[in-house]
Amino acid sequence: MAKELIMDIKDFSFKYAGAPKPSLMNINLPVYKNKITAMIGPSGCGKSTLLRSINRIHDLYPNNEYTGEINLLNIQKNEFENILDIKKENEFIKLRQRVGMIFQKPTPFPMSIYDNVAYGLRLSGLKDKNILDEKVEKALKGAAIWDETKDRLKESAMGMSGGQQQRLCIARAVALKPEVILFDEPTSALDPISTKAIEELISELKEFVSIVIVTHNMQQASRLSDFTAFMYIGELIEYNKTDKIFLNPKEKLTEDYITGRFG
């Protein structure tokens, strides 16, 4: 099976506004199509910062500084485009429709289950009720939550359990048919059973999208991912196939971390 790149991060450095030193230094990281790439490392090493650079969410806040390239494959043109060049609002919107994001805590909007899933679709200009219904159903099925929600689509999403809410958020992202979905510790606020459901969902999703997942749970990284990047204090220490990282790490630091000697 040929490995195809969807994203290529080159020499990326990032400094928060007003921070004394950069939070990311010279990161080089490939992301392969329809694979799961995990980012692990101790708390504060810059995993979220890197993840949030990939859909330019940082740009909601002013004066952050960054250099390097984050190249994303434009599938129609079959060429890479550096998303750090984006400046216009409509281009940001397009980027974020192509690169979805799921957060640590579920973030249902204060509206009905149906409207949550339809939200992004409506923003993109879709109005036809029948097509919306169809896409919402498909997304909920894709997020393995259709059976639980089909009879209560008009109810508020705030009444669901945490695990259901997280799957709803995944459905909401999936509905836009993104090329990449970014997960930032998506199960750290959930119970073991919900965690298992989300993990199963993520491994099913990679058939359709490429996935980058941040986790500080090493079992999760080894169970789920195809590739793993180990980060430490703003640097990418080691990147390889997941089994190589976990069975045969090249760096001492990586070995110490995955054997639980620190972190």
Add this chain to the structure above:
Amino acid sequence: MNRELIFKRVAFSSATLILVLLLSIFIMLFVSAKPAMSEYGLHFLVESNWGKIVKIKSDKSKAISQKTKRSADKSDDLFADEDSPMFSDQTMPGNDQSEQVVKTKTIYGGFVPIMGTILSTLIAMVFSMPIAMGIAVFLSEIAPKIIVKPVGIAIELLAAIPSIIYGMWGLFYFAPLIQKVIGGSQISLLTAGLVLGIMILPFMAAITRDAMNTTPDVLKESAYSLGATKFEVVKDIIFPYAKVGIIGSVILSLGRALGETMAVAFLIGSVFKISGSLTSPSISIPVVLANNFGEADPQMMSALFYLAFILFILSFGIIALAKFYFLRGRR
């Protein structure tokens, strides 16, 4: 003795004190307003005369008998009939020769100040709500950090200015300006309402901003991650999320506007008249109260208390509504 228990008792009695206070104010208002209530009944709400003296021709003997009857049984009917006034039965001097006596009675009605209060408050709300929302959205979502702080502080300072200063400023600077732009009288319902609106504006903007700021960043980021624009995030995420707080801020501001005395007193004109035009002078309940307590006879006093009672009910109802919303939001 158990400290826990003492603490509980103290807390309990403080809470009770508040209830007792509320109840005693209510009862005081009610009892003082009772004579006017029995005299005018609900007709008070639609009667637009205030302090109008009407003459009543009647038999002296009848008048006396009525008077004694009145004092004999004080069980008052709510809608007292026209020719049995309670207080100012007075014999006009100088017509001793005739058997006929000219009696007068004074009619008090609350229609004008009630309408004045409602209209000036309405003008204030219509004027201040959109501006307050705009300021709040600007401060919580749009403005760069360097602006947010000083503007935020300025707004809090504005909210702290005593209302009498708003009244003076309104009278000497704002009203002439409005007159130039819109025409009509400087002293009017409109200028009073606008100054009232300006007075509650910073208060409403500050609370609305605080409510909007409670929207978690991740929620906004989630919407942006689905391709939302700033406007869409404000409309679809922040407003619905902060809805309860925003409604609360509006209702609290409304309560403040209803009871405001000084800012309105300077501008409304204190004229017992309500005309079709908003640019003519009128009067509001708090202004009637402030102006008239000094020289009120018992009958007028009771009418004033009746007005105060109505204001109390209005404000109380609005705050109760606010609390209802806040509580519902907590669930």
